[in-house]
Amino acid sequence: MKRLLTLLIAVAALSPSPTFAGSTVHVNGGGRGTLDGVHPFSQFGFGVSIGPGNSAQGHFTCLMAGSSVFPSFEPLMKVDGDITWGSATARAAEFRGSGTLNLGPRGTMPAVFEVDVTEGGAGVGTMRLTVTSPDFPLPTETVLQGRITIH
Numbered sequence: 001m002k003r004l005l006t007l008l009i010a011v012a013a014l015s016p017s018p019t020f021a022g023s024t025v026h027v028n029g030g031g032r033g034t035l036d037g038v039h040p041f042s043q044f045g046f047g048v049s050i051g052p053g054n055s056a057q058g059h060f061t062c063l064m065a066g067s068s069v070f071p072s073f074e075p076l077m078k079v080d081g082d083i084t085w086g087s088a089t090a091r092a093a094e095f096r097g098s099g100t101l102n103l104g105p106r107g108t109m110p111a112v113f114e115v116d117v118t119e120g121g122a123g124v125g126t127m128r129l130t131v132t133s134p135d136f137p138l139p140t141e142t143v144l145q146g147r148i149t150i151h
Contacts, residue, residue, distance in 0.1 A: 025050045025088040031146015048083045048095050056086030076104030091119045121147045
């Protein structure tokens with residue numbers, strides 16, 4: 001699991017940022033989230049570039065497995081996909097995309113998702129994933145390890 005977390009952080013930090021005409025906002029993050037400030041909930045990684053008119057490019061992955069299993073998704077829940085829309089302020093961003101939802105033995109299916117983040121490291125940054133198709137929202141997580149940046 002530690003290797004996977006390291007890989008997610010590295011991918012988020014090193015993801016190439018496409019160039020848009022005009023102003024571009026880069027939203028990057030990776031690490032572990034928590035619901036209670038102590039126990040891990042998910043592992044996440046993303047690298048997103050948001051351009052004029054809410055155009056966006058990037059990739060998002062969220063995984064709950066191993067030490068971060070969420071009881072109703074045992075033994076695995078993974079959302080992975082490409083970003084196609086985004087919006088950002090100085091400290092917060094929202095982005096949307098589509099890809100796959102993997103529920104382990106229950107199968108893999110297409111998914112549409114939204115992600116809301118706030119900038120910061122451990123105890124400060126937040127990430128909320130909502131899978132809109134199929135429909136299930138997840139709670140807002142606080143960064144336990146890692147960092148979310150918006151610049």
